[in-house]
Amino acid sequence: MLSRYTTVRQFGSKEIVIKKSRFIGYAKPVTTEEEAAAFIEEIKKQHWNATHNCSAYVIGERDEIQKQSDDGEPSGTAGKPILEVIKNRGVKNVAIVVTRYFGGIMLGAGGLIRAYTDGAVIALEAxxxxxQVLHREVIVEVDYTWHGKLENAFHQREVRLGGTEFTDKVTITCLPEAEEAERFAAWITDLTQGQANIVLGDELYCIEGE
Incomplete structure (x- = not known):
């Protein structure tokens, strides 16, 4: 699994007008080619009367799945610019559709490339x-006498926590970055003088800064 990667949080859309043509950019997180195809089809149905619904998507840890469509625009002027925006910004697991309603003024190949590039950019912004940063659960079980000390230590170190359970003992799920998990566990062992029961749990992605 990747230690970190860039994607989008949610579905988003935004519109711009270029020489009277409306360009509406849509972006959505997707994890499979089927999800991407369904999203593109959904936008096409929503804008069945649009002049074009051009699209691109990139899926996979190593961008294994890449596809783009000009949807009737001159070859290389729509789908490819959208795909290039995704790749240049290093975004993964995302599908973008840029819908165009022709406004009567020809843009030319260069103008179309710029317009669809801008449409993809505003879609990602929306x-x-x-x-997403890969973390790993470090599950710490201690007697209640250690709880206060651990709380203070976690606060000072700004440790990401997944939750705390209080039974006959205190069980705290910590979420250090995956590559730091073993060192983190060793730190807890030292901090508690070997009195903690520590289990390394699942790996999961968490949003950076949250």
Missing amino acids: AEEIV
């Missing part, structure tokens, strides 16, 4: 780019 969907909000985020960074």
Whole structure:
């Protein structure tokens, strides 16, 4: 699994007008090619009377799945610019559709490339780019006598926490970055003088800065 990657938080859309043509950019997080195809089809149905619904998507840890469509625009003037925006910004697991309603003024090949580039950019901005960082659960079980000390230590170190359970003992789920998990566990062992029961749990992605 990647230690970190950029994607989008949610569905988003935004519109711009260029020489009387309306360009509406849509972006959505997707994890499979089927999800991407369904999203594109949904936008096409919504804008069945649009002049064009051009699209691109990139899926996979190593961008294994890439596809783009000019949807009737001159070859290379729509789908490819959208795809290039995704790749240049390093965004993964995202699909973008840029819908165009022709306004009567020809844009030319260069104008179309710029317009679809801008449409893809505003779509990503509307969907909000985020960074997903790989973390790993470090589950710490201690007697109640250690709870206060651990709380203070976690606060000072700004440790990401997944939750705390109070039974006959205190069980705290910590979420350090995956590559730091073993060192983090060793730190807890030292901090508690070997009195903590520590289990390394699942890996999961968390949004950076949240």
